[in-house]
Amino acid sequence: MIPLDKFKMGYFILYKNDGSLFGNAITKRQVLAGIAPDDAVYTHIEVSGGECHSINISPPISKLVDITKAHKGRYVRLVRFKGYNEDGKRYKVAYFSATLCNKGYDVGGILAFLFKWIKQSNRLYFCSEGALWALQMTFPEVLGIT
Numbered sequence: 021m022i023p024l025d026k027f028k029m030g031y032f033i034l035y036k037n038d039g040s041l042f043g044n045a046i047t048k049r050q051v052l053a054g055i056a057p058d059d060a061v062y063t064h065i066e067v068s069g070g071e072c073h074s075i076n077i078s079p080p081i082s083k084l085v086d087i088t089k090a091h092k093g094r095y096v097r098l099v100r101f102k103g104y105n106e107d108g109k110r111y112k113v114a115y116f117s118a119t120l121c122n123k124g125y126d127v128g129g130i131l132a133f134l135f136k137w138i139k140q141s142n143r144l145y146f147c148s149e150g151a152l153w154a155l156q157m158t159f160p161e162v163l164g165i166t
Contacts (some may be wrong), residue, residue: 022098024071024088028143030110030117032151033074033087049134062097065151067117075117077150079125084118101162103156109158115121117154120145 027033037043043063050060066074069084076085078139085091104110133146145153156162 026028026088026098027068027071027074028100028110029068029070030113031068031098031100033066033068034062034097034099035091036097037061037063038093038094041117045134046130065147067114067151067154068098069114069118075114075121075150077123077125077145078141079127081123081125082120082123082145082150084121089160101159103159103162114157116157117150118152119151 037047046063047060051057065079066076066085066087068074072086072088072154074085076083076090082113087096100110102114107144124144126149128138128145129146129149132138152162
């Protein structure tokens with residue numbers, strides 16, 4: 021168990037596949053996309069709000085959750101963007117993530133990830149899109165796209 025004081029605002033919480041059919045499909049698709057198998061087993065991401073809180077982008081809508089209740093017993097990896105320093109930018113990432121609360125979940129986007137012939141919405145997010153959007157709002161160059 022990672023002590024809750026390690027969960028800082030703006031850090032990313034990666035959740036390991038719980039063995040569900042959907043999780044297994046995402047893991048398989050990530051491996052096919054070139055992600056290393058040890059990393060592809062992480063099938064859900066949330067932006068930490070600090071300690072026990074995070075923004076959970078999942079069906080039907082995004083919401084603030086207590087990770088000790090919403091994800092009890094799940095294996096997690098806690099990571100941070102290497103560009104974070106003491107200038108407070110991680111707080112902005114958490115802020116932008118929080119603005120996604122109460123938005124609908126991009127079911128079509130997940131299906132488009134799994135099946136390339138499905139068109140994806142550009143107004144909704146699934147978990148990794150929301151986390152990346154929050155990071156890019158603070159660090160526009162994060163993927164080399166400005």
